[in-house]
Amino acid sequence: MSTPFLLNGHLVDPSRNQIVLSxxxxxxxxxxxxxLILLAKNAGKVVSHDVLMEAVWPNAVVGPNTLQRxxxxxxxxxxxxxxxxxxIKTHAKQGYSLVGEIKWQQAPIAQPPSQVVKYWQNVYWxxxxxxxxxxxxxxxxxxxxxxxxxxxxxxxxxxNETNARxxxxxxxxxxxxxxxxxxTHLWAKRLSSGEEYQLTKQAGVYGSxxxxxxxxxxxxxxxxxxxxxxxxxxxxxxxNTLDFALALQQPIKPVSRSTxxxxxxxxxxxxxxxxxxxxxxxxxxxxxxxxYDLKTGEYTVIYAPLNHKIYSYxxxxxxxxxxxxxxxxxxQHRIEKVDLAGHVISTALIQTGNAGSVYEYYSGYLHPSGxxxxxxxxxxxxxLDFEGRITKPDYDILGQLIYPNFHPKENKLVVTHLNYDSDxxxxxxxxxxxxxxxxxxxxxxxxxxxxxxxxxxxxxFVSNRTGSQQLWLYNENKVSKISHESLGLQSDQFVWSPTGxxxxxxxxxxxxxxxxxxxxxxxxxxxxxxxxxxxxTNNEILFIAKENNQLFSIxxxxxxxxxxxxxxxxxxxxxxxxxxxxxxxxxxxxxxxxKSTYLPELSPFLHHPKFVLKQNKLFGINSAMQLWSYELTxxxxxxxxKIAKSSSFISDTRGGEFLFTFSVSFKKELLEFDIxx
Numbered sequence: 151m152s153t154p155f156l157l158n159g160h161l162v163d164p165s166r167n168q169i170v171l172s173x174x175x176x177x178x179x180x181x182x183x184x185x186l187i188l189l190a191k192n193a194g195k196v197v198s199h200d201v202l203m204e205a206v207w208p209n210a211v212v213g214p215n216t217l218q219r220x221x222x223x224x225x226x227x228x229x230x231x232x233x234x235x236x237x238i239k240t241h242a243k244q245g246y247s248l249v250g251e252i253k254w255q256q257a258p259i260a261q262p263p264s265q266v267v268k269y270w271q272n273v274y275w276x277x278x279x280x281x282x283x284x285x286x287x288x289x290x291x292x293x294x295x296x297x298x299x300x301x302x303x304x305x306x307x308x309x310n311e312t313n314a315r316x317x318x319x320x321x322x323x324x325x326x327x328x329x330x331x332x333x334t335h336l337w338a339k340r341l342s343s344g345e346e347y348q349l350t351k352q353a354g355v356y357g358s359x360x361x362x363x364x365x366x367x368x369x370x371x372x373x374x375x376x377x378x379x380x381x382x383x384x385x386x387x388x389x390n391t392l393d394f395a396l397a398l399q400q401p402i403k404p405v406s407r408s409t410x411x412x413x414x415x416x417x418x419x420x421x422x423x424x425x426x427x428x429x430x431x432x433x434x435x436x437x438x439x440x441x442y443d444l445k446t447g448e449y450t451v452i453y454a455p456l457n458h459k460i461y462s463y464x465x466x467x468x469x470x471x472x473x474x475x476x477x478x479x480x481x482q483h484r485i486e487k488v489d490l491a492g493h494v495i496s497t498a499l500i501q502t503g504n505a506g507s508v509y510e511y512y513s514g515y516l517h518p519s520g521x522x523x524x525x526x527x528x529x530x531x532x533x534l535d536f537e538g539r540i541t542k543p544d545y546d547i548l549g550q551l552i553y554p555n556f557h558p559k560e561n562k563l564v565v566t567h568l569n570y571d572s573d574x575x576x577x578x579x580x581x582x583x584x585x586x587x588x589x590x591x592x593x594x595x596x597x598x599x600x601x602x603x604x605x606x607x608x609x610x611f612v613s614n615r616t617g618s619q620q621l622w623l624y625n626e627n628k629v630s631k632i633s634h635e636s637l638g639l640q641s642d643q644f645v646w647s648p649t650g651x652x653x654x655x656x657x658x659x660x661x662x663x664x665x666x667x668x669x670x671x672x673x674x675x676x677x678x679x680x681x682x683x684x685x686x687t688n689n690e691i692l693f694i695a696k697e698n699n700q701l702f703s704i705x706x707x708x709x710x711x712x713x714x715x716x717x718x719x720x721x722x723x724x725x726x727x728x729x730x731x732x733x734x735x736x737x738x739x740x741x742x743x744x745k746s747t748y749l750p751e752l753s754p755f756l757h758h759p760k761f762v763l764k765q766n767k768l769f770g771i772n773s774a775m776q777l778w779s780y781e782l783t784x785x786x787x788x789x790x791x792k793i794a795k796s797s798s799f800i801s802d803t804r805g806g807e808f809l810f811t812f813s814v815s816f817k818k819e820l821l822e823f824d825i826x827x
Contacts (some may be wrong), residue, residue, distance in 0.1 A: 155190060156253040158237055160228055162186065169227045176227040181206055182220040189238065189248040198245040199634055200668070218636075219297070219544045221246060242636075294522060294533050297544035297826045298563060304339065304820035311337075312566040312818045313358045313553050318365045320559045324394075325820060329353050333376070336368070338398065349397035350404060358553070361394075362420045363467060368392040369418040369426045374410055386410035389418060389428060389442060407442065419465040422490065427452065427472070429460055439463060439474065439488070453492045458484060462513040466520040471495060473523055473536070475514050481678070481696075483512060485523075485538055498538035505532050505540050507640055507659050509678065509696050512540075517556050524554045524563070529618070529637045531565070542637075545823065548595060548617055561825040571814040572798065574600040574611055577791075578807045591624045599642040600624075600809040601802040605650035608666075609809070612642040621655055621664060632664050645685040647706075654682055654691055654706075661691060663706065674709050677702070683722050694719050701732065716741060720759040725782070731768070733759060751787060752780060760799040769800055769808070777808065 154163045161170040167183045169176045178186070184206045189197055202217055221238060224230075228250075230237040237250035304323065305311040314325035321341060326334045333353035339346050349368075350356075357371035373387045388411060390404040407426075408415070414431040421427050425441045430449065432438060438454040453460070458476040465472055472488045483502055487495035500512060505527045514523035514534060522535045524543075531551050532540045545551075549569040556563055574597045576588045591597055593615045600611040608625040615622075616631070618638030623630050633639060633655060640656040647653070647663075654663050659678035664670045673691070680696040690703045690712070701714040701722055714730070716722075722732035730741040736759075738752040757773040768780040777791040777800065794812060802809040 153254060156251075157190070157228065157248075158250040162190075171229070178227055179220070179223060181216075182223045185217070185220045186224050186248075189246060190252055193248045193252050196241050196245050196247045199636075200631070202245065216546055219546065222295070222544065294535060294541055295544070295827075296533060298531075298823035299545070299826060300824045301545075301547055301567075301821045304564065304822050306819070310816075310818035311820050314564045314566065314820050315359055315361065315555045316557050316564065317361050318363060318558055320557055322365075323564060323820070324349070324359050324361070324368060326356060326359075328818070335401075336370070336392070336397075338394070347398050348401045349392060349394070351401040352403060354404075356390075357416060357418065360419050360426075362424070366394055367420075368394055368397075369420055370404075371415050371418055371428070372404075384412070386412050387415040389415055389426070391426075391444070407444065407447065417463060419463070421465055421467075422470065427463075427465060429463065437461070437476075439472065439492075451492070452490065453488050453494075461511055464514055464516040464523065466516055469520050471520075473514055473516055475500070475512055477511075481509060485514070485534065485536060487536060496536055498536060500534065500538045501540055503540075503658065505529060505542075505637075507678065507696070509659075509680075515554055515556065518558050524556070526552050526554060528640075546617075547821075548614070551821075556825075561827070563823045563825055565821050565823070567817075567819050567821045569815070569817045569819075570596045571816075572596045572598055572811055573814055574598075574609075575797075575810045575812055576807050577793070577810055591622065591629050597622075598798075598811045599644070599801045600811070601644070601646060602804045602809065603650040604646050604648055608650075610644065610646065610653055612639060612644065614638070621653060623666070632666065632668055633662075633670070634668065635662075641681070643682045645682050645691065647685050648687050648689075654685060656682055659696065661693070661704070673704060673706060675704055675711060677711075684724060686724055688727075692722060692724055694722070701730075716746075721761055723761075723763045725763075725766075731763065731782070733761070749785070751785060755780070755787065758799050760801070762800055762803050764803050769803055771797065771800055 154161060159171060163170065164183055164187055167178050167180055169178055185202060188202060188205055199217060207216065225238055228237050239247045239249045241247060310328040311325050314323045316323060323339045323341060325337055327337045328334050334356050335353050336349040336356060336359060337346055338349055355373045355376055359368050359370040361368060369391050371387055371389050373385055375385055388406055389408045390406055392404045396402055416429045419427045421441060424444055427439060427441050430438050430440045437460040439452045439460055440449045441452055442449055453474065455476060458478045460474055460476045462475040463472050470490055474486045474488050475483065477483050483500040484497055485500055486497045489495060510527040512525040512534060514525050516523050522533055525532050525534050530542065531554060532542055534540055549567050551565045552568055553566040554563055571594055573589050573592055576590060591611060593613065595613055595615040597611050597613045600609050602609055608623050611622055611624065612619055613622050620631055620635065620638060621633035621644060623632050635657050640658060644653055644655045652663050652665050654661050656679055660675060661673040661679055661682065662670050663673060678696040679693050681694040682691060683694065684692040686692060689706045691706060692703050695702055698717045699719050701716045701719050703712045703714065716732060718734045720733045722730060724730050728742055732739055732741060733756055736753065736756045738749040738756060739746040740749065755770060755772045755778050758771050762769045766782050770778060772778055775793050775795055775797065776789045777793055779788050779790055797810050797812040799811055800808055801811060
């Protein structure tokens with residue numbers, strides 16, 4: 151459709167992909183114009199996300215923010231905004247509608263402005279981003295909007311690279327490159343030439359790295375053992391520095407500035423006079439922000455809050471103050487400005503709703519202006535200001551982005567791109583022939599936790615093949631998306647209803663029930679939910695709460711919450727109305743009439759805390775990568791099959807077939823983006 155139309159006084163010209171107002175011409179990307187046309191054809195009606203995506207991006211795999219970015223571009227061209235919504239209205243979890251006044255035209259199209267007007271338009275688009283950067287704090291009431299584009303790889307090896315930070319002059323990146331058994335080396339890359347330098351002579355378990363103001367020294371923490379080491383190994387932490395100029399000549403050994411301490415030491419940041427700030431846990435597990443004097447080897451407490459726990463911070467050398475992020479006992483997160491003397495300049499509660507669970511950690515990395523930070527969760531990258539507001543920048547890329555860092559002088563951002571590919575396999579052990587394996591719903595993204603439909607032939611699973619974690623259905627070799635959560639599902643945990651007509655998923659600590667026609671409803675819970683376990687035949691859902699991993703059940707229809715008074719639960723399943731099987735600290739118990747009976751014979755087999763219980767049999771994978779079954783009545787354990795090492799966990803079984811999630815690839819690499827303000 152190329153017919154022009156008036157929209158609230160704007161002349162929309164689809165044939166030229168332009169919007170004209172008072173002789174000001176704004177070019178609109180073709181995909182954004184296609185969205186506007188579809189909304190105009192359905193003016194006043196809600197057009198769903200799925201309809202828009204299928205109409206404008208048919209048969210294309212795009213990121214979750216693609217549609218949102220197009221709407222943002224349209225609002226900007228039309229003088230609208232996400233707050234005003236006078237022309238394009240957002241309908242949460244549904245779609246968009248056009249509420250502006252439309253008049254279809256057959257009149258001649260207004261001509262583009264003169265060259266003089268075009269000149270001032272170009273000047274405008276150069277000056278406005280600069281004004282936004284410098285006046286962001288003054289315009290604090292306006293929502294900050296950034297977009298990241300033109301992603302390009304910084305590293306291209308078979309190893310895993312992560313935690314990159316620009317040097318103060320922007321000439322180098324320092325990062326960690328993983329070796330075997332969790333050990334890493336520190337590396338540097340000269341961005342102008344692409345040359346790489348191994349900095350550390352010995353591999354270690356190193357924390358993130360920070361540069362001194364002059365770029366001559368690096369500071370970082372380390373620990374003596376890998377996180378995968380047995381619990382019997384005593385962990386300790388220490389703080390180190392490394393001479394960057396010397397390490398460029400040849401790998402050197404870091405200088406240990408402190409003895410190996412039992413209390414955790416983390417997040418090294420250079421501050422004034424060559425001191426280094428660190429988060430140090432005291433003997434009572436309180437976390438303090440301390441400075442370490444490199445000359446005397448002594449710590450000085452900068453900030454030691456008593457009613458909240460520091461877990462992240464960054465330092466602004468220009469303003470000589472810290473951005474401190476902490477959490478309270480009731481799971482409220484706060485962001486504070488703190489000066490070098492430990493005085494709190496400002497404090498605000500973080501509005502976590504946009505970024506998912508209140509149990510997330512929001513590691514913050516300051517923008518060079520010092521006016522806001524960038525953070526990340528499992529749901530993606532987010533911008534965080536000192537009023538506690540979280541907004542999502544606009545970017546379009548598959549995979550998870552973590553450990554962001556702003557370029558000190560240019561509009562660039564480096565991130566770690568985590569790309570995990572897993573598949574779903576249907577395995578049927580055969581007595582005479584070994585096994586039969588069938589991979590279903592294959593993509594180059596992560597598919598996980600497949601489950602058979604209780605009363606049908608479909609298989610439900612979770613995948614991030616469209617950029618965010620969503621619920622999908624596989625049926626008769628066809629794949630369709632069921633959920634439409636804007637930020638994606640909180641986890642890959644879900645449960646079928648006993649009838650097989652509905653599926654319960656987890657979204658922002660809440661249980662959401664989807665019908666197979668993609669319509670959904672939320673079950674109100676007064677406590678945050680961590681893991682959904684079972685949709686019971688009495689139409690109640692068994693779940694683990696995030697607080698103390700305690701067991702609860704909630705009615706699907708009456709939303710009546712029942713506390714089961716069992717804490718530290720890893721997995722559970724109700725056997726009968728009076729009996730419950732649960733796993734805690736890798737030990738299995740039967741709970742009956744308020745009494746727990748320990749099942750010691752199961753302990754050697756509880757390697758992975760994901761199990762399947764069908765027809766009075768428990769199935770799981772042991773440490774030797776063997777599929778096993780446990781008959782609850784006879785207490786007999788059978789090893790059924792040796793499975794591939796790449797298998798992650800078993801998720802369901804039916805008729806002698808087993809559904810597995812297995813890993814195809816796991817890659818961490820460094821990417822650099824351009825930033826538009």
